[in-house]
Amino acid sequence: MNNNPVIALDAMGGDVGPAIVIAGAELARERYPALRFRIFGQKPRIEAELKTAPRIAAEAEIVDVDGVVAGTDKPSAAIRRAKSTSMGLAIEAVKSGAAQAAVSAGNTGALMAMAKLALRTMEGIERPALVALMPTLRSDSVVLDLGANTECDAENLVQFAVMGAAFARTVLALERPKVALLNIGEEDMKGTEELKDAAALLRAAGADLPMEFSGFVEGNGIGQGLLDVIVTDGFSGNIALKTAEGTAKLVTGLLGNAYRSSWLTKIGYLLSRSALRALRDHLDPNNHNGAVFLGLNGVVVKSHGSATVKGFANAIGVAHDLVTQDIQAKIRADLANFSAHRPAMVVAAK
Template sequence: MGGDVGPEVVIGGAELARERYPELRFRLYGQEPLIRAALAAAPRIAAEAEIVHVEGVVLGTDKPGQAIRRAKSTSMGLAIEAVKAGEAQAAVSAGNTGALMAMAKLALRTMQGIDRPALVALMPTLKSDSVVLDLGANTECDAENLVQFAVMGAAFARTVLGLDKPKVAFLNIGEEDMKGTEAIRDAAALIRTAAVDLPLEFLGNVEGNGIAQGNTDVIVTDGFSGNIALKTAEGTAKLVTGLLANAYRASLLTKIGYLFSRPALRALRDQLDPNNHNGAVFLGLNGVVVKSHGAANIKGFANAIGVAHDLVTQDINSRIQLDLKNFAAHRPAPPSPEPAVGAA
């Protein structure tokens, strides 16, 4: 029931995802009359999709606390409960991000070894997609949080991007080791010590202008900086396409030039289209929950379902748990506390 359009996009995306992954089965939570109307245009899944009628809907204006109190009577809340109960292997929603995060965290809890879940997504670069986390779940993070994000992000990159040893870096105000907050410096020191036995390559720091270069597969930051970086990238993409459109409309000569450059411009548009990179994930929970962009179209929602499919079939949580155990086995022991002055 979430997203800017509602069931039509969700069910259309489910049908497209089913074409790509025939083993998928769907349980649709929401208002049954609207769901059945949308299923009329989706014959591939209409015959076997299970509908769970739920009258309550989480609105985009609802605060997380309000959504939690109504969780057991809303489509979003019951979809997450299905994952908790083992009735579904993943939940995908285009609804209220804050509510989805709050309900998922409360119902599924964080896995062992993870203090806080992180919101992770793909961002386009000059070379390929890069994994970026956290994108807004945690505005303030300590060194332990950042290390856990790095481990989870690397596991996500191996699962979704198919990389054997992803390159990981912290988003910072400079590439030098002494730059940045104490949390970033301490996290980098911990990763350098233990990364030799982890399936990742630690590069150190990357500045904001290096995100789009594509030299780093996983970029780790706190949710405050990560959300700003994400929104800045989205705004920059709209700026570039808008400026190009204005330039090509400026004169007859530029309009003629547009005819010759149209294939390249279409390729650029596809690369910047957020629907091609749709599907953010709350990593670190005891279950898979994927957040689709509210403005996603059918192709975008299908891509979000595809992310859920990959995380489930490749057992992302087991990968994270194994990497955390390896990290814990090789991290340096904390320094012994100094004796109090005057102690016997």
């Protein structure tokens, strides 16, 4: 464990750049006084923002770099100039050991490509997965993959389940998280062969894994909060995430329109204002900000590009938790445990 982590920040990523990044780091430092930062980006802009960030200004290390990865850049183009950009050098700091995690609000595809090339996948992991928290009726659930891999075989899905459970144990402090595979039905006979094979492997491993495998879950079950980890391929996962975000905006928008429709509904709003604020906060993506590329030899956290100061601070908080609780060691131990108790069965040929 590392209780005094150094976090590498891509100051130029996101819709606003240094203003949100520095203010978010200042807020995160208030929450986690032991945090230290290496900040990569255009030095004059960073120094201007540090004037209003006294907690980190005195000891944050600034690495001056002009190159910026734009939101429109293709990953292949971004990789070619990685070492001349704030994003690429933040990831390189993790690789070299100068930082224990990197946080960026920049181009997701470029960040994923750079991180995978620089850090490589962990032994026993074929593909990294993008994981994040989603709000539910009860608390938060872990969902992966959210877009890194559009097609996955049974082995990928099993590895995602192992990593997702380790993430839930770290971030949600769950001893044995409930894990399910996203499917078109809960019955065993439904779904693709890849899903059926992954379910068979996870069921056979049973109590030997630090998780409770619950079988399949349909899309309408994600928000119920009965499960802690939902596993799927990146194609379906990204659609589920964007649909949930859109639905949250729809609900809050419809409520706003309804409460503005007459003087009676405006009175109703005043009476229920505290409950509506609680609903808005629960659905606010800034309160769940910080997606992680699991399965790499290092921690890389992706913030929403439009994150607020609070949202970016929450992304840094995710990085802090994963480093101080050593998510890498948990994943390695869980993979070794699964391999040791792997059922003697052959995955069906596709």
